[in-house]
Each structure stands twice: as structure tokens, then as C-alpha cells.
Amino acid sequence: MIKLQNINKSYHMGSNSLHVLKGIDLTVEKGEMVSIMGSSGSGKSTLLNIIGLLDSHDAGEYLLDGKVIREMSETKAAMLRNKMLGFVFQSFNLISFKNAMENVALPLYYQGVSRRKRNIIAMEYLERVGLTAWSNHLPNELSGGQKQRLAIARALIGQPKIILADEPTGALDSATSSEVMDLFGEINQSGITIMIVTHENDIAHRTQRIIKLNDGLIHTDQKNGVPRPPEKPALN
Amino acid sequence: MFDLDKWQEIFATIEKNKLRTFLTGFSVAWGIFMLIILQGAGVGLQKGVESQFRSSATNTIWIWNGQTSIAYAGMKPGRDIQMTNEDHDYLAQSVNGIDNLSSRYELWRGNTVSHDNEFGSYNVRSVHPAYAIIEKLTLLEGRFVNEIDINEFRKSAVISTKVSEALFKTEEALDNYIKVNGVPFKVVGIFTDDDGRDENMQVVYLPISTAQRVFGGGRDVQTIAVTVGDATAEESKLIQDNLKQKLAARHHYDPTDERAMFFWNSVEEFQRFKNLFASISIFIWIVGIGTIIAGVVGVSNIMMIVVKDRTKEIGIRKALGATPASIISLILQEAILITGFAGYIGLVLGVGLLELISKQIDTPFFKQPEVNIQIAVGATILLVIAGALAGFIPARRAAAIKPIEALRDE
Ligand SMILES: Nc1ncnc2c1ncn2[C@@H]1O[C@H](COP(=O)(O)OP(=O)(O)OP(=O)(O)O)[C@@H](O)[C@H]1O
Numbered sequence: 001m002i003k004l005q006n007i008n009k010s011y012h013m014g015s016n017s018l019h020v021l022k023g024i025d026l027t028v029e030k031g032e033m034v035s036i037m038g039s040s041g042s043g044k045s046t047l048l049n050i051i052g053l054l055d056s057h058d059a060g061e062y063l064l065d066g067k068v069i070r071e072m073s074e075t076k077a078a079m080l081r082n083k084m085l086g087f088v089f090q091s092f093n094l095i096s097f098k099n100a101m102e103n104v105a106l107p108l109y110y111q112g113v114s115r116r117k118r119n120i121i122a123m124e125y126l127e128r129v130g131l132t133a134w135s136n137h138l139p140n141e142l143s144g145g146q147k148q149r150l151a152i153a154r155a156l157i158g159q160p161k162i163i164l165a166d167e168p169t170g171a172l173d174s175a176t177s178s179e180v181m182d183l184f185g186e187i188n189q190s191g192i193t194i195m196i197v198t199h200e201n202d203i204a205h206r207t208q209r210i211i212k213l214n215d216g217l218i219h220t221d222q223k224n225g226v227p228r229p230p231e232k233p234a235l236n
Numbered sequence: 237m238f239d240l241d242k243w244q245e246i247f248a249t250i251e252k253n254k255l256r257t258f259l260t261g262f263s264v265a266w267g268i269f270m271l272i273i274l275q276g277a278g279v280g281l282q283k284g285v286e287s288q289f290r291s292s293a294t295n296t297i298w299i300w301n302g303q304t305s306i307a308y309a310g311m312k313p314g315r316d317i318q319m320t321n322e323d324h325d326y327l328a329q330s331v332n333g334i335d336n337l338s339s340r341y342e343l344w345r346g347n348t349v350s351h352d353n354e355f356g357s358y359n360v361r362s363v364h365p366a367y368a369i370i371e372k373l374t375l376l377e378g379r380f381v382n383e384i385d386i387n388e389f390r391k392s393a394v395i396s397t398k399v400s401e402a403l404f405k406t407e408e409a410l411d412n413y414i415k416v417n418g419v420p421f422k423v424v425g426i427f428t429d430d431d432g433r434d435e436n437m438q439v440v441y442l443p444i445s446t447a448q449r450v451f452g453g454g455r456d457v458q459t460i461a462v463t464v465g466d467a468t469a470e471e472s473k474l475i476q477d478n479l480k481q482k483l484a485a486r487h488h489y490d491p492t493d494e495r496a497m498f499f500w501n502s503v504e505e506f507q508r509f510k511n512l513f514a515s516i517s518i519f520i521w522i523v524g525i526g527t528i529i530a531g532v533v534g535v536s537n538i539m540m541i542v543v544k545d546r547t548k549e550i551g552i553r554k555a556l557g558a559t560p561a562s563i564i565s566l567i568l569q570e571a572i573l574i575t576g577f578a579g580y581i582g583l584v585l586g587v588g589l590l591e592l593i594s595k596q597i598d599t600p601f602f603k604q605p606e607v608n609i610q611i612a613v614g615a616t617i618l619l620v621i622a623g624a625l626a627g628f629i630p631a632r633r634a635a636a637i638k639p640i641e642a643l644r645d646e
């Protein structure tokens with residue numbers, strides 16, 4: 001599903017340049033649920049953004065579902081994001097002037113689904129994340145956990161093959177985080193590939209594979225076997 | 237591009253961002269409104285000036301008797317100058333470029349004009365036939381003073397509709413008789429002077445020859461008026477100089493004496509007004525264009541802020557699959573919709589106010605303001621295009637940046 005070979009990425013600020021990703025090799029199969037860990041600044045978000053076509057890479061090869069992603073036009077990338085990918089961000093990234101239903105329905109707007117139809121579908125997805133009663137509310141009327149569930153519903157509505165989540169529980173308390181992870185578990189059960197960036201060991205241990213980044217390179221890449229209970233100490 | 241769903245998306249955005257929409261709209265509506273008001277005022281001024289000159293021919297030179305103020309050929313200043321019929325005849329023969337010529341011998345107010353038991357006090361102007369053209373009189377019935385009246389000293393009179401109403405009431409005035417200071421005259425014509433000034437309607441016209449004889453005027457005239465055809469201001473000035481030279485020679489005064497005789501050249505005056513008006517018109521254009529530029533700058537600024545404001549939203553939309561084209565058209569159509577609608581509001585309000593004013597105001601120098609609708613519509617379209625362009629440039633930039641950069645925007 002995702003195949004990265006020697007991916008490099010630098011940021012340029014004036015005369016300085018910062019080499020963030022220094023040659024990432026990674027393959028993620030369909031249906032996997034992967035977490036990416038690593039210290040702050042190690043390049044986790046950068047990697048996820050490149051995988052999500054939100055950012056470009058400088059060198060190396062990236063194959064998404066068999067398609068070569070390199071110097072791809074914005075329009076093509078937009079279409080791929082729309083069909084293949086769903087995003088969940090730490091800061092939710094909901095549109096503040098649209099209500100819950102309209103936020104969830106937005107990806108379908110870009111798929112050309114009629115307003116009536118996409119609102120009906122949006123209601124189904126709201127039900128799936130338990131927010132039916134909140135469909136008319138604006139994002140700022142929702143709690144953090146509700147917002148993240150809304151964002152997950154939005155990520156799912158386009159029926160993507162991959163969900164990319166950058167610290168989806170970073171702004172949530174542990175109980176709410178656990179609920180969100182339950183939701184991701186269900187989604188993964190339905191066959192969708194999931195990649196989650198996280199700092200929290202217990203979140204990572206609810207995925208099947210943990211990739212640790214260190215200074216722009218993959219440090220460790222371990223199969224986690226069955227999801228483990230949070231009490232168990234981290235492998236580090 | 238023009239699917240209903242996009243419009244619903246735009247309307248939803250507009251509805252939820254009312255202040256932003258209002259500010260954009262207001263600057264456009266205000267620009268158009270001001271432009272229309274200014275243009276309308278300019279037209280009103282122009283019409284006022286033109287109507288001032290409609291009351292008499294715009295190509296006339298008037299000459300009045302005066303008093304010398306400079307010693308000349310041994311004669312002291314303070315000598316009265318009196319024009320006569322001979323001056324009239326002499327000028328008619330000796331000055332080129334004149335197409336109408338009339339002397340005027342006027343008996344001022346206090347003349348009793350009566351018919352049976354009705355009487356009133358009017359100005360009595362004794363003139364030549366050409367005077368009707370010079371004063372731009374409109375004959376409603378009968379005729380004006382003619383050559384036969386002059387040559388045969390006929391007691392003919394031409395009266396205004398006002399005089400007719402006052403003296404004859406419902407009776408037929410034409411071919412009836414009036415008495416001017418006791419002397420009977422036959423009414424041969426009824427006129428109106430459409431400049432609306434009452435003093436030009438409180439008048440009875442008589443043949444000058446008859447009046448001079450009957451009222452003891454001898455051969456004196458007080459005023460001579462000539463029209464100079466379609467002479468330019470310069471040509472008319474030359475004719476005026478020629479008239480002055482000839483009259484100065486005949487009446488033995490210094491041609492540089494400004495008080496011996498008074499000249500008033502309406503061609504020159506009209507030209508001066510036309511120049512004044514041209515300046516006003518240019519001024520109004522400059523202010524109008526300034527207003528439009530201010531509107532364009534205002535719209536550009538607001539669109540820039542709007543796009544800046546929406547950068548994060550654009551990032552979100554891109555992450556969800558919005559193509560650059562869909563982002564650009566979303567912003568562009570919103571800009572066009574708002575500026576177009578606001579421009580239309582400004583147009584309607586401006587034209588409405590002018591209509592209202594135009595009904596209320598009718599002063600001599602400001603008449604019937606109205607706007608050139610082509611200019612108004614053109615300006616509106618210009619602003620809409622400017623708004624679209626102003627939206628397009630930042631929209632394209634926002635659509636071109638990487639989604640992650642747009643998302644990072646706070
Ligand atoms: N747009 C940018 N311009 C310049 N430098 C950047 C930019 N984005 C990220 N960086 C730098 O690249 C490095 C990696 O950033 P990245 O966001 O991938 O880290 P991260 O692993 O997600 O960290 P965190 O856990 O704090 O989110 C950091 O040093 C960061 O400062």
C-alpha cells in the first residue's frame with residue numbers, strides 16, 4: 001500500500017537548511033495499523049505529511065497504492081487525497097463556520113456527491129461516531145473528544161484506503177484517548193490501513209507495529225503482535 | 237463551474253461570514269454610489285448653466301448707452317452718449333458678420349397698459365423684427381413686429397400670455413385693442429418666453445418707429461443687440477471691437493473708454509461658462525475616477541485579507557481533496573457575487589437618490605441631475621472585475637502553496 005525508499009527531506013530557511021528526513025525506507029501493507037514514535041523534532045509529522053501528499057519529498061521514491069508520487073500536479077494529488085486518504089490532526093482542523101454535519105460531508109462535496117445525498121451519508125457517519133445529536137452544532141460547541149470523533153467521521157466518509165493521524169490523542173485526556181483508539185481499532189478491523197503518530201506508549205501499544213524515528217532515520221521497526229494493555233512497560 | 241452546489245457552498249460561506257461580506261460589499265456600493273452622485277451633480281450643473289443661456293440667443297452682442305470717463309478730442313469726461321436710429325442703420329451697413337440686428341427703445345415700468353376696465357403696469361419694449369430671434373421668443377398666436385409695422389408706423393403690439401391673461405381674461409386677445417399710456421394698439425401676436433423669468437413675461441412689444449413717434453422718443457435708442465451667427469468667441473470679439481471702433485468714431489469718444497458705452501458679449505460669456513463647466517466636469521471625473529480607484533483598492537485589500545483569513549480553511553479543503561481550480565473558483569465566484577450585488581445596490585441607491593433630488597431641486601444653476609447610465613454600469617462592471625482580479629491573485633497563490641503550509645497558518 002505504502003512503499004518508501006530512501007526518502008529525503010530538507011527544510012530551507014534563508015541560507016540555513018535543515019535535513020529532516022535522511023533516507024527513510026518503509027513499507028506498510030494494506031490493513032496494517034502502524035504507530036510512529038520518536039522524540040520531538042525527529043521528523044514524524046514530516047514523514048506523515050509526505051505520505052499524505054500534504055508535503056513533497058526532495059529525493060527517494062514513494063509509491064502509494066502502486067502509483068509513483070513525485071513531482072505530481074496539485075490537481076492529481078488532490079484527487080488522490082480525496083479518494084485514498086483520510087486525515088486526523090491533533091488540532092482537529094474542522095471548518096469553524098460549518099456545523100458538524102457539513103464538516104463531515106465536505107469530502108463528498110469534492111467527490112461530486114449531491115448535497116442531499118452527502119448530508120444523508122454524513123448523518124450515517126455521525127451516528128457511527130456517536131454524534132447524531134450534535135449534527136447541527138458548530139465545532140466550537142463540541143468537546144475535544146467530540147471534535148476528534150467528528151474529524152474521524154470526516155476522514156472516513158470518503159471511504160479512504162489509508163487513515164493518517166498525527167497525534168490524534170495529543171489534546172485529549174486518557175479516557176477520551178482510549179475511546180478514540182477504540183474507534184481506530186474498529187476502523188482498522190474494516191480493512192483500512194492506519195498510521196498514527198504518537199508520543200504515548202500506551203497509544204502505540206494498541207497498534208500492531210511500532211516504528212521509531214531518530215534523527216531522520218528509522219531507528220526500530222517492531223511488530224507488536226497483539227495489542228497490549230497500557231500497564232506493560234515500553235520496549236524502549 | 238456554475239453548478240448549483242457550488243453556489244450553495246458560496247452562499248453558506250457568505251451567510252456565515254456576514255461582517256466580512258458586508259465590509260467588502262459596502263466599499264463597492266459606496267464607490268458606485270458616490271460616482272453616480274458626483275456624475276449626476278455634474279450633469280445638473282451643466283444643465284443649469286445651459287438653461288441660463290437658453291433665454292436669449294447665445295451668439296449676441298448687446299450695446300448700451302453710457303457716459304464718457306476719459307477726456308477725448310478736447311471734450312471733458314462725463315458726457316452722455318446717446319445712440320440713435322442712424323447708428324442702427326450705419327452698423328447694419330458697415331459691420332460684417334452680423335446676421336440679426338435690433339435696436340430697443342424701452343419705456344420702463346409704470347406704463348399703464350389697459351383693455352376696457354382691466355389694466356396693469358408693464359415694461360414696454362420697442363424693437364425691430366429681429367428682436368424676436370435675439371430674445372428667443374416663442375410666438376403662440378399671430379406674428380411678431382414686422383418691417384411693415386416699422387415702415388408705416390403701425391400701432392401693432394405683441395403681448396405675453398401673462399399680459400393677455402391679465403387684460404383679456406377669457407376674451408380673445410388677438411386682433412383686439414390695448415391702450416398703452418392711453419394710446420390704442422392692436423394686438424397682432426401673443427408670445428411666451430420660456431426661460432421662466434417673470435420679468436421677461438411682464439412685457440409688451442411695440443414697433444420701435446411707432447413708439448419713438450408716439451411716446452416722444454425722437455430717434456433715440458437705448459440698446460442695440462446684434463447676433464453674430466455661428467462666430468467663435470474670437471470672431472465675435474473681433475466683431476465687437478469693430479462695433480466699438482465705429483461707434484466711438486461716430487460719438488467722438490476714446491475707444492479705450494470702458495464707460496462710454498457698455499458691451500456684453502454672450503458668445504464670450506457662454507464660452508467662459510463652457511470653460512468653467514469643462515473644468516467642473518474634469519474635476520468631477522477626477523474625483524469619480526479617484527472614488528473608483530479607492531473602491532478597487534478597498535476591494536483588493538479586503539479580498540487579500542479574506543484569502544489570508546481563509547488560508548487555513550483552504551488548507552483543510554485541500555487535505556480533503558479540493559483541487560487548486562476549485563479553490564480559485566470558490567473565492568473568485570464569491571468575490572464576483574459580492575461585488576456585483578453590492579455594485580448593483582450602489583447603482584440603485586445612487587440613481588434613486590438622484591431621481592428624488594431631481595424632483596425636488598430646480599434652481600437656476602442646478603437642474604435635473606441625472607446620470608449617464610452607461611458610465612454607472614461600466615464603473616460597476618469595472619469594480620466587479622477589479623474585485624475578481626483582486627480575489628484571483630491571492631486565491632491563486634493560496635491554491636498553489638502546499639496544503640501543509642496552508643494548514644500551518646494560524
Ligand atoms: N515548515 C518548516 N520549516 C522549517 N522547519 C520545519 C518545518 N516543519 C518542520 N520543521 C523542522 O523539521 C524538524 C522535524 O519536524 P517535525 O514536525 O516532523 O517533527 P515531529 O517529529 O513531528 O516533532 P513533534 O513531536 O514535536 O511534533 C523539526 O526540527 C522542525 O523544526
Ligand SMILES: [Mg+2]
Nearest residue numbers: 044045046166
Ligand atoms: Mg509532529
